[in-house]
Amino acid sequence: MNPAGDKAQVLRRLFFSTLYLSAFTFGGGYVIVTLLKKKFVDEYRWIEEDEMLDLVAIAQSAPGPIAVNGAIVVGYKLAGLLGAAVAIVATVIPPFVIISAVSLFYEAFRDNFLVSQMLAGMQAGVAAVIASVVWQMGTDVVRSKSTASVLVMAAAFAATCLFGVNVVLVVLAAAGLGVARTLLAQRRAKKEGGR
Amino acid sequence: MIYLQLFWSFLQIGLFSFGGGYAAIPLIQGQIVERHSWLSMPEFPDLITIPQMTPGPIAINAATFVGIKIAGVAGALVATLGCILPSCVIVTLIARLYLKYRSMALLQGVLASLRPAVVAMIASAGVSILISAFWGGALVSFAATNWVMAAIFALSVVLLLKCKLDPILVMVLAGVLKLAAAAAGL
Numbered sequence: 001m002n003p004a005g006d007k008a009q010v011l012r013r014l015f016f017s018t019l020y021l022s023a024f025t026f027g028g029g030y031v032i033v034t035l036l037k038k039k040f041v042d043e044y045r046w047i048e049e050d051e052m053l054d055l056v057a058i059a060q061s062a063p064g065p066i067a068v069n070g071a072i073v074v075g076y077k078l079a080g081l082l083g084a085a086v087a088i089v090a091t092v093i094p095p096f097v098i099i100s101a102v103s104l105f106y107e108a109f110r111d112n113f114l115v116s117q118m119l120a121g122m123q124a125g126v127a128a129v130i131a132s133v134v135w136q137m138g139t140d141v142v143r144s145k146s147t148a149s150v151l152v153m154a155a156a157f158a159a160t161c162l163f164g165v166n167v168v169l170v171v172l173a174a175a176g177l178g179v180a181r182t183l184l185a186q187r188r189a190k191k192e193g194g195r
Numbered sequence: 196m197i198y199l200q201l202f203w204s205f206l207q208i209g210l211f212s213f214g215g216g217y218a219a220i221p222l223i224q225g226q227i228v229e230r231h232s233w234l235s236m237p238e239f240p241d242l243i244t245i246p247q248m249t250p251g252p253i254a255i256n257a258a259t260f261v262g263i264k265i266a267g268v269a270g271a272l273v274a275t276l277g278c279i280l281p282s283c284v285i286v287t288l289i290a291r292l293y294l295k296y297r298s299m300a301l302l303q304g305v306l307a308s309l310r311p312a313v314v315a316m317i318a319s320a321g322v323s324i325l326i327s328a329f330w331g332g333a334l335v336s337f338a339a340t341n342w343v344m345a346a347i348f349a350l351s352v353v354l355l356l357k358c359k360l361d362p363i364l365v366m367v368l369a370g371v372l373k374l375a376a377a378a379a380g381l
Contacts, residue, residue, distance in 0.1 A: 054293060062213075062285050062289055063209065063210050064209045065255055072286040072287060076287055081287070099245070099256050099260050100263055113377075117374040118370035118371065123344070124328045124347040124373070127351075129365065132355035132356050135356060136356075160316050167316050168207065172211075178308030179304065181304055
């Protein structure tokens with residue numbers, strides 16, 4: 001269901017929509033993905049709701065920043081590789097410019113007493129934010145009543161926190177386990193279907 | 196060759212961070228603090244607070260921030276490029292496959308196994324920030340605990356979980372509390 005309008009206009013709208021969303025959304029990937037849906041499904045009606053849900057799932061399950069992934073899937077769906085490229089550039093420009101500007105002042109501000117105390121306190125705040133995120137996500141995992149998931153969580157925590165195992169290895173191991181479990185489940189389903 | 200190192204480090208961060216913002220934190224910590232010592236552990240939380248307070252994806256913000264600190268604007272460009280390159284290739288490929296075949300069972304299976312591991316890795320990153328905040332690099336002991344920080348942490352957790360306050364607001368509040376405590380001579 002590609003838009004009927006000419007491609008140049010699609011690309012222009014894609015560029016300015018993703019630029020705007022990236023420049024004004026605080027709070028990271030999940031927020032941006034929701035706004036992408038609002039813009040392209042509800043407002044422009046260029047993508048259907050169900051398809052958008054799958055595209056969001058791709059953006060969330062692939063590695064990398066969710067906002068960038070979301071821009072890529074939407075751009076690719078609307079205008080192919082060129083669309084993906086346009087969406088990426090538009091998503092990256094705002095944080096790049098803003099952070100560059102902030103880091104100019106950062107060095108000067110850090111040594112200031114007021115700012116250094118603020119930053120020290122915010123360290124406790126960051127730890128609290130991470131603790132609450134872990135609490136919410138962790139209870140979801142425990143509530144899912146999947147023994148395998150709880151075991152994976154415990155093993156991954158022991159590996160990274162106690163034994164200092166590289167996180168890359170943990171990610172690879174968990175992904176491999178997921179592939180194995182899915183293939184096994186598919187084989188079992190096929191066998192039972194054959195009976 | 197600093198540009199190559201930056202590119203390679205952020206390529207790995209982009210390639211192995213599943214699940215968005217917070218999931219990238221342990222990877223960024225591993226590459227930036229432990230492997231290359233581009234930032235020290237007490238500096239590391241700035242890398243989270245500053246990208247959180249500014250708009251845009253955390254990983255891109257972190258890439259720009261570290262890149263510019265280490266090797267100027269060119270460094271920021273290289274780091275950002277490294278960070279998004281895996282996404283570009285992998286997401287485009289999956290989107291192409293999806294639009295063609297629309298089968299996601301394997302993808303969802305991988306995601307189901309990754310999610311608990313990601314939670315655990317975020318928890319580990321949180322533990323090291325907590326240790327740095329409470330003990331500031333000194334040995335972990337009851338006597339050396341910074342109780343002001345511990346109190347701010349406890350209050351922040353309550354505000355987040357019970358009062359459901361916005362995370363950015365809570366972080367700023369934690370900063371203001373520490374500043375007030377320092378001004379009061381604590």
